[in-house]
Each structure stands twice: as C-alpha cells, then as structure tokens.
Amino acid sequence: MNLVWSALMVLSAVGVLVLEKKKALWAFCGVILGALGLMFSLNAAFLATLQALFYTGLLTVLFALAAEFPPSKWPKRALIVRIAVAFTLVVSVFWIFRAWPILTWPEEAPLGGLGQAISAFSTKATYISAFLFTRYVLIFEVSAVILLAAMITVVLYLKNDDA
Helix, strand or coil: CHHHHHHHHHHHHHHHHHHCHHHHHHHHHHHHHHHHHHHHCCCHHHHHHHHHHHHHHHHHHHHHHHHHCCCCCCHHHHHHHHHHHHHHHHHHHHHHHHHHHHHHCHHHCCCCCHHHHHHCCCCHHHHHHHHHHHHHHHHHHHHHHHHHHHHHHHHHHHHHHHC
16 A cells, blocks of 8 residues: 555655645655655555555645645635645554554564554464454555545546636
8 A cells, every 4th residue: 555655655756746836845755755655665664654644745735735725815715725734644553553563663563563563462363353453454544545536536626626
C-alpha cells in the first residue's frame, strides 16, 4: 500500500503544481516526498517512518488548499478540504501507532504493524486476532486511498466550477 500512497502523493502534488503555479514550492516538496517514498518502498525497515513523511506532505498540500478556499467565499469546497485534512490527521495518527511496534520489536513480530505487536504475545488466539487485524488494516488503507483521491477530485472540480 505504501506504493499506492506514494503514487497518490506524487500525482496530487503534480496536479496542484500545474493548477497553482504560485504554490510551486510546497507542491515540489510533495513531489520530492513522494519520490523518496517510491525509492524506499521495498525496504520494510523504512516503511513506517516514510509513511509519516507521506502524510506530512499530503497534509501540507491539503492545508495549502484550505488556505486558498475560505469558508465565507467557497463553503462547499472549504468543507471538503477540511474533511480531507481531518481524515488525513486521523490516518497519520494510525500510522504513528503502526510504526511503533515495527521500530521496537522487529525480530519478534511476523505479521505487520500493530498486528506485529499483538502477535508478539504468542498465543494462538492472539495470532488469529493479529491475522484478522492486518486484513482490516488492508481494507482501511484501500478505502483511505479511494476516499482521499475522491476528495482531491471533488475539490479540483469545485475549483473549476466556481471560476
């Protein structure tokens, strides 16, 4: 999933760069963060740490969009951007907690993320719950990618619509 997040980060940053030339600096930073993510995406040791960078870049893009769309002038657009910011903050906190067991117990944790920390306690019931947990994480990540892509699309559509 980190490849998908990295690609989304690059595409969103490039899109903003094309549409908002005056915001080229932060859009370029988003492209760099996404490119770094693509470079390191196959290295599991850096995965969780780089995810934090992806979300930092994405939040930068979203906060810049929020500044462009004040609620008094564009209420629909401002609401969508603020929902995207809140959602990204929640996902970022999720990744911080997911990164913690990877960084602290790498040799004891066979499954992934919080599932690794759970499985470190080594009972069959815990392994089953860890297995189920990692499947729900995958569903959550796919849903998050779809939702964020939809939000960015709607914001850009409203931008063109209001012009």
